[in-house]
Amino acid sequence: MVNLTKLYAVGGQITRIVHEWCLTPIDTHLKRGFDKMENAWLIPLFPLLSFLLLLLIGKRLKEASAYVGILMTLASLVFSILVLLERFSEPTYLYRFDWLTIGEMHLTAGFEVNQLNALMLFIVSLVSFLVHTYSKGYMHGDERFHVFYAYLGLFTFAMLGLVISPNILQTYIFWELVGLGSFLLIGFYYYKEEAKAAAKKAFIMTRIGDVGLLIGMILLFWQTNSFEYSEIFKAVEAGAISNTMITLTAILIFIGAIGKSGQFPLHTWLPDAMEGPTPVSALIHAATMVAAGVYLVAALFPLFLASKTALMTVAVIGGFTAIFAASIGLVQTDIKRVLAYSTVSQLGYMMLALGSAGYVAGVFHLMTHAFFKALLFLAAGSVIHAVHTQNIEEMGGLWKKLKFTAPLFLIGTLAISGVPGLSGFFSKDEILVAAWEGGHPVLFLLALIAAFMTAFYMFRLFFMVFTGENRGKQTHVHESPSTMTLPMLLLGILAVVAGYVNTPWFGSFLGDWLTDGNPVLGHGHIEGPAWIMAAATIVSLAGILLAYLIYGKRSIAPDWLSGKGDMLHTVLYNKYYIDEFYQMTVVAFVTGFSYLLRFIDVFIVEGIIKGVTGIIQGLGKLGSKMQTGQVQTYGAVAFVGLAVLVVIYALTGGYLR
């Protein structure tokens, strides 16, 4: 039978790959360099294995679970590095098999190693590995230690699966699984009401975006008859899709990215997601999941390029989010929330870059941001670990006590502020150039102001935490163990040097490589006027200086512009009341509508049914009333009936016709 052959074929293909790999003598493997790219599908499977293993036996392993997780992600990391190195010299590798048959249509699954995927594999597995290591110290003593590692494994699996998907359907599948992983991790402290609410919110907000992605993806499918990225790009290039359709699908897909990357107006879940353990924030809300939205837009970049409107939407949403989130970040007092808003803002930057056709700039910033933001979160985690509070007003003077964490935090802060020489400087510069050259002077200005704000609030954070007097109650402050500091050190180094792979001074290696063989993505480096770089530098230094004057030297009072109780401060502190706005509009509407439907269900639907049963009961009652027990009445009725029949018979002449 045909079906069976198909079934066997798929199974056979999988077995054959595994079989061949196992049967090949070891020296052939070495010669072929382990077929690194052909076996890239193994990379996500290691964390999956870790997840399944810990689910089954984690309870018995207790804290030894950490080793399972660390080992598995290390394997992924090693593989990813090998694949990345191989991808430098070899062409894209693509493998597919039939996953689902619908009549004549064959939906495939598989994996692809192109430049972007290889880079993402490396970033994700690196950060994940470091977070796994870090968590061993951070989560020490938690009674659900093994569960935490299991969830980490699941999340890493989903994220790695996401970045090697060769088609948008598979991307969507892993995209949702990533959502699940983040949901579980955010709600890890399930007994806290806040964590429960945050997890729910994160899942639902991203799902709203996901529906956009789903619709966009399905519409694209009926235009191109394929979910494959390559087929979609071919159809776009050949002009097989109408312009409106391209714009529509691109924007719908971008809605998915808005949800995942915490862009305005679906950003509210991201700061709340800080209820999860801090390593989770580093993994999910710095390097991986939130970057998935940016990755999606980058992966579908040719589609977006084909529609000016779609690009403009991306740029405007990105630019607006960048400054919007940065302004909220100015006044927050929770160390993780400041970082969360800074993440939202930085993601806005990346979107702005992509929307301005700066493919390289966006991906480049995605990479550098992953390093320095992960560093900042881990360092913040180290601070929280030491002082057991997240309120920066209860910290201060920690520089002397956290000799290791503090300088690393400073490196991260400098990098994100865009101080020359560090990674953030180069990538942010690229974005500013892209925005300027892309013809968005207003957005460029917004980005510049956002850069100023970023520098300001990051250093506000730094000065409030590490300098001045200790305002907290915690007296016994100690540095974190080495499992926590070593990952931070590695990230610190990367936060400094990662920028040099793509600079206007030493050549744009990363950009050239990313766009190699894909002229449609643009050049490796966009030439821009030199004043942009100078302006960016000045802006960031100005921000740092202002922060220093207010919170370091304290020569300017913190409330010189707007203090607590002022309207501006209140609005910013309450995040522009967006949550309240949603609560009053969307949530209220849904609840109200539900009650309306319940009214219909209880009164109208049930009412009609009650009516029908009522009529039948009434008829029955009437009938029983007519039964008086008077035999003579019955006889009379029967006789009248007979008489009527006879009359009808007489009138119609017999048979009823």
Add this chain to the structure above:
Amino acid sequence: MNLHAVLSLLVFSPLVGIIVLAILPKSQEIAIKAVGFLATLPPLALSLAVYAHYLAGKSLSDFSVSVPWIQFRGLQPDEPAYAVNYELAISGFQLLLVVLTSVVSTLAALGACRFIKKEWKGYFMLFLLLVTGMLGLFTAENMVLFFIFFEVTLIPTFFLIGKWGYFEKEKAAFSFLIYNGFGSAVLLIVIMILLAKTGTTNIVMLKEIIADPSVGLSADFKLGLFIALLIAFGVKLPIFPLHSWMLRVHVQAPPSVVMIHSGILLKIGAYGLIRFGMGIFPDQFKQLAVLLAILGVINLLYGAFLAFIQTDFKMVLAYSSISHMGIVLMGLAAMNEAGIQGAIFQVVSHGLISALLFFLVGVLYERTETSLIGNLGGLAKGMPLTAGFLLAAAMASLGLPGMSGFVSEFMAFLGLFKVEPWIAAVGSIGIIMTAVYLLRAVLGMTFGKAFRDFDGVLDLRGLELVPVLVLMLLIVLIGVYPSVLSSPLQATLETIMLGLGG
């Protein structure tokens, strides 16, 4: 072995259990439970054997059996003879449902051993009769036989609900009987008309006769018959506004009966619509496709919004069933391969997921004696396994990729977006709402602060884990490797698409 006897054996083997149970004295609790459970194993083994037969590449038509049963001549000498034969057969689609039925029955029998606290003898006898009815109706090849088995499922279910249910069990049972009795009366009328007009009720033959324009049935007449079928199966599915009976049954029936009811009995509606509606009246189906799509979306959203404000978790699940059946309708209304396959996937997938959810609800109720969301909370602490599986089942239900719910929803929407993008777009709000109401309910029960002390409460243990794990594995298997379902379906799909003329 004579393959023709396999289906009859499959259908009637639970009756052996009934005979054995009849001999056993009432007080032998363990023996009764054992017999009740074991009697579900022969159908399970046989249905798996049929599946294996299919996997081995052999034709499923080997199993068809047709024996002359009732025959009579018409009043006029030139009228054809009327024949109702005993005909059983199985196709890929039916095979899936038979396997689903036998798996869920076995697990529900296991569940019954746990949840049923009195009069096991009567319970298992009725239960096994119900199993026979379900298996028979999925393999019946003519409509009269289908109807007989259909009625065989009604009566045991009525007693199972009315005797072993919760507080308002009698009301729920009568509600069930009246609605479904009404539905089956309409169905009977359709069957009788078809028999009178065509002289046969064999589904394959009817398909040809109805499609043949030389047979004098006007288009309006056929449309009328189709609408009657739609009502008959709409009660079962259920389609808004014929759903209120099902809410009562979900809340009042014992968990092991709801597993069967929500898992399989509701699916008879979808099965009937596909087999008879779409199979025999394809043109009429096409005519009403837009209406069906709209009804589907209404079901989806109506169920979802109402599930959002329920205080009883069982009610949430009941409305969720309405909502999920809306997806079946939407998929069918798409009238293309993707949509129909999505609908069939949804039938199987929802069968597994709701059986799992109701089993877990049963476990919860047994331990905490409540299913009100407000009275639970923080269960993850005392019952981590139950809470974990509950969350996993909810995820499957809301269509998380990697589980069966996603594949079904995805294909249904894929199909509908091709033909009715606007209706589908409205329906996609349902995807969000599903996540909203399920998370609200499940997180309300498992996360957060414990409403009261659940210290003495036991987690899932021992044999209780079997149904949970089996169902979960099947759900994940279908989600990860959907070909297990899609490959047997291809032949059925081809036939349907041929009938639809596209």
Add this chain to the structure above:
Amino acid sequence: MSSVPASAFLALALILFCIGLYGALTKRNTVIVLISIELMLNAVNINLVTFSKYGLSPSIDGQIFALFAMAVAAAEAAVGLAILMALYRNKKTVHIDEMNEMKH
């Protein structure tokens, strides 16, 4: 004998039947009701006999049937009176409008 036309017999039967019907439907005394029923039966018997003599194919069938009906009527009257006796013993009345135990 032959001078009496069939219509006269039929008219007699009709009058008898109507009197019987009137009595059966209106009289309160059960004994009278029973007697009225006998009248109706006899009207039917006259019809049977008439048609057996003047019908399309005259034969003895109708007269035999009338005899048969009489026998059955006699049995019926016996049973009816017996029931009436039992009722009277219980209710101390023979009024039919008070015998409404079988309502609802």
